[in-house]
Amino acid sequence: xxxxxxxxxxxxxxxxxxxxxxxxxxGAHREERLRTPWLWRSTLVAELTIFVEVALGAALVAVEDxxxxxxxxxxGFVAIATVGIVYSYRQQxxxxxxxxxxxxxxxxxxxxxxxxxxxxxxx
Numbered sequence: 001x002x003x004x005x006x007x008x009x010x011x012x013x014x015x016x017x018x019x020x021x022x023x024x025x026x027g028a029h030r031e032e033r034l035r036t037p038w039l040w041r042s043t044l045v046a047e048l049t050i051f052v053e054v055a056l057g058a059a060l061v062a063v064e065d066x067x068x069x070x071x072x073x074x075x076g077f078v079a080i081a082t083v084g085i086v087y088s089y090r091q092q093x094x095x096x097x098x099x100x101x102x103x104x105x106x107x108x109x110x111x112x113x114x115x116x117x118x119x120x121x122x123x
Contacts, residue, residue: 017046022105
C-alpha cells in the first residue's frame with residue numbers, strides 16, 4: 001500500500017467516524033440515555049483521525065514530493081482548527097455541549113468530504 005492510497009483510504013475513516021459521533025452527540029442532546037462516557041471516548045478517537053489524516057497528507061507532500069491542490073490542504077488545516085475551536089468552547093456552552101459536538105462532528109465530516117471531492121482517488 002502506498003502512502004497516497006493510505007491517505008486516500010484513511011479519509012473515509014475520518015468521514016465515517018466523525019459522522020457517527022456527530023449523529024450520536026446530536027442524539028445525546030435530545031436523549032439523555034445516549035450520554036455515556038463512550039460518546040466522549042469515541043469523539044476523541046474521531047477527532048484524532050483528523051490529525052492522523054493531516055499528518056499522512058503532510059508526509060505525502062514532504063516525502064514523495066506530491067503536489068496537492070491548495071484547497072485540499074486548506075480543508076485539512078481548517079479541520080484541525082475546528083477541533084481546537086470546538087474544544088475551546090466546551091465549557092462556555094456546557095448545557096448544549098452535545099449539540100456543539102454533534103454539529104462539530106458533522107462539520108468535520110463535511111470538510112473531509114469536500115477535501116475528497118478535490119482529490120478523490122489515488123493515481
